[in-house]
Each structure stands twice: as structure tokens, then as C-alpha cells.
Amino acid sequence: MGRCDGGGRTTAGYGRRKRADFNEAMTFQQYLDAKRTVDDRALNRRVLARFQRELPDTARLLEIGAGIGTMIERLHSWDCLPKQVQYTALDIDPRNIEFARERLRERGFKQLGSELRFERSDQSITIRFEVADAVAFTRRTNRRWDALIGHAVADLFDLGSALPAFLSVLEPGGLCYFPITFDGGTTFHPSHELDERVERQYHQHMDTGAGSSEAGRRLLAEFRERETTVLAAGSSDWLVYPENGSYAADEGMFLRYILGTIEGVLGDRVETDDEFSDWLAARHRQIEDGELTYIAHQFDVLAKMP
Numbered sequence: 125m126g127r128c129d130g131g132g133r134t135t136a137g138y139g140r141r142k143r144a145d146f147n148e149a150m151t152f153q154q155y156l157d158a159k160r161t162v163d164d165r166a167l168n169r170r171v172l173a174r175f176q177r178e179l180p181d182t183a184r185l186l187e188i189g190a191g192i193g194t195m196i197e198r199l200h201s202w203d204c205l206p207k208q209v210q211y212t213a214l215d216i217d218p219r220n221i222e223f224a225r226e227r228l229r230e231r232g233f234k235q236l237g238s239e240l241r242f243e244r245s246d247q248s249i250t251i252r253f254e255v256a257d258a259v260a261f262t263r264r265t266n267r268r269w270d271a272l273i274g275h276a277v278a279d280l281f282d283l284g285s286a287l288p289a290f291l292s293v294l295e296p297g298g299l300c301y302f303p304i305t306f307d308g309g310t311t312f313h314p315s316h317e318l319d320e321r322v323e324r325q326y327h328q329h330m331d332t333g334a335g336s337s338e339a340g341r342r343l344l345a346e347f348r349e350r351e352t353t354v355l356a357a358g359s360s361d362w363l364v365y366p367e368n369g370s371y372a373a374d375e376g377m378f379l380r381y382i383l384g385t386i387e388g389v390l391g392d393r394v395e396t397d398d399e400f401s402d403w404l405a406a407r408h409r410q411i412e413d414g415e416l417t418y419i420a421h422q423f424d425v426l427a428k429m430p
């Protein structure tokens with residue numbers, strides 16, 4: 125499970141009950157919505173500009189783990205997309221796809237059968253949706269794309285086996301763009317004596333499934349081992365900080381969700397470990413008081429097929 129793969133649920137204890145109520149009130153889709161401004165700030169503009177420059181005027185794009193469609197919305201509203209775009213947005217969770225449809229309709233895309241369309245005199249964007257596992261889908265499809273995008277998802281996959289499947293759907297010269305790829309750094313400030321332990325166990329948990337807490341550097345190594353050229357790479361750390369005691373947009377909620385995720389993955393310990401429970405309670409208090417800063421270390425990577 126990656127760091128944003130759904131929040132944890134908590135059960136008992138003073139302070140914990142309050143968080144459980146909060147987590148039940150906040151859905152994964154609301155979390156993805158709250159995450160948008162954090163990603164907007166974090167995205168490495170140099171890597172994004174290169175991606176934009178490399179895209180052909182008529183481009184077929186496949187986004188895996190597209191969530192509620194915030195990357196489409198961003199690329200569209202930041203004017204990063206070329207003139208003619210066929211965009212395939214894929215996610216394993218049908219609820220995300222439903223939210224994506226609704227979100228994009230609200231932002232001016234028109235429903236055309238099962239697709240969405242945006243038309244301007246100089247631009248046409250068509251979006252098609254797929255509910256599927258990204259690896260299974262890319263292994264079985266005969267379709268080809270000019271670029272594959274995986275925003276904040278690379279840490280969820282076993283890159284050694286998934287990346288060949290992802291690359292196999294790209295045309296010669298096709299692009300592979302993985303922004304917001306986690307790379308082994310979770311920092312909270314003010315510091316707490318338990319931070320190191322929490323970070324270690326949190327990252328160990330990411331490493332127990334298919335994913336990796338060091339996905340950023342692994343991705344670079346995987347690209348090197350294949351016949352791809354890394355065109356650009358750069359940091360895209362999440363940095364969430366309070367200003368005059370409060371957070372921008374919905375970023376306080378975003379922080380609570382991150383704590384819920386940590387609580388969920390270290391859940392067994394919460395029941396038995398008062399120290400961890402105190403750590404969580406202190407972190408939630410600091411959000412309440414507008415004192416907590418959170419940093420997640422991440423990369424954006426853009427590679428090109430031969």
C-alpha cells in the first residue's frame with residue numbers, strides 16, 4: 125500500500141476517537157481533492173515543461189491511477205496539452221472514475237456518449253475512462269499511446285514487473301512521465317522523539333507489498349536498465365506548512381488524512397503503544413493549532429522510449 129492508498133481507521137482511546145470521527149467523515153476522493161493544491165505547488169516545473177515540449181501536436185495520453193481526474197484538470201487549465209488530445213484516464217476504483225467524470229463535467233467538459241469532450245477553436249480534448257488494474261490492462265491491450273502518465277502512483281507498483289508492461293503500450297519515441305514519485309522521506313516539524321521510529325515503520329510498511337518507499341530512485345534505476353532515456357528528473361517534495369496559524373485551501377484536512385494513513389498502516393501498534401498514540405494526538409493538536417509542517421520527499425521523472 126502506498127502512502128495515499130486510503131486512510132487508516134482507528135478504534136479506541138482518548139484523542140483517537142476524535143480522529144476516527146474525522147477519518148470517517150473524509151473520503152479518499154475528498155483527500156485527493158485536498159491534495160491538489162499540495163501537488164500544484166510541488167510539481168517540478170522544469171520536468172513538466174520538458175514533457176509539454178516533447179508532446180506531439182496530436183497526442184494519445186494514458187494516465188494510470190488517475191484518481192478523480194485532478195491531473196487532467198491541471199494539464200488542461202495550465203494549458204499544457206497539445207492541440208488534439210485523446211486522453212485515457214484509468215483507475216482501479218470505479219468510484220474515482222465517477223468522481224473524475226463529474227469533476228471534469230463541472231469544469232466545462234461535455235458528455236458525448238461514454239466520453240468527455242472539450243472543444244475550442246484551437247484545441248480538442250477527448251477523454252475516455254477505463255476501470256482496470258493498470259498492469260493487467262497494459263499487458264493485455266493492443267492499443268498504443270504517445271505518453272503514459274503516472275501521478276503519485278509509482279510507489280504502489282513493483283516497478284521491476286510493472287514498468288515493462290507500462291512501457292509496452294508506448295509508441296517508439298513515446299514518453300513516460302511519473303511526477304510525484306515518493307522517495308523515502310517523511311518529515312514532520314516540530315520534531316518529536318518518536319519521529320524516526322514512525323518514519324521507519326511507515327516506510328517498512330510501504331515496502332511489504334508490491335510498492336516501494338524508495339520508488340523515485342528505483343524508477344531512475346529501472347529506466348537506466350531499459351532502453352529508455354531519462355529526459356528530465358527533479359524534486360517535487362510536498363511541503364505543507366501553516367501561515368498565521370492556518371493552512372492553505374484544504375491542506376489541514378490533507379494533513380489529517382496523512383496522519384490517518386500512518387495510523388492505519390501502523391494500526392496494530394496504536395492499540396498497544398501509548399507512545400505512538402501520544403505522538404498521533406500531539407500531531408493532530410499541532411494541526412488544530414496551525415503548528416505542524418509536513419514534508420514528503422518526491423521526484424518527477426520523464427523518460428523517452430527509443
Ligand SMILES: C[S@@+](CC[C@H](N)C(=O)[O-])C[C@H]1O[C@@H](n2cnc3c(N)ncnc32)[C@H](O)[C@@H]1O
Nearest residue numbers: 128156189190191215216217256257258275276
Ligand atoms: C495516490 S492515488 C493518486 C491519484 C491521482 N493520480 C492523484 O495524484 O490525485 C493512487 C491512485 O491509484 C489507483 N490505483 C491503485 N492501484 C492501482 C492499480 N493497480 N491500477 C490502477 N490504479 C490503481 C488508486 O485507486 C488511486 O486513485
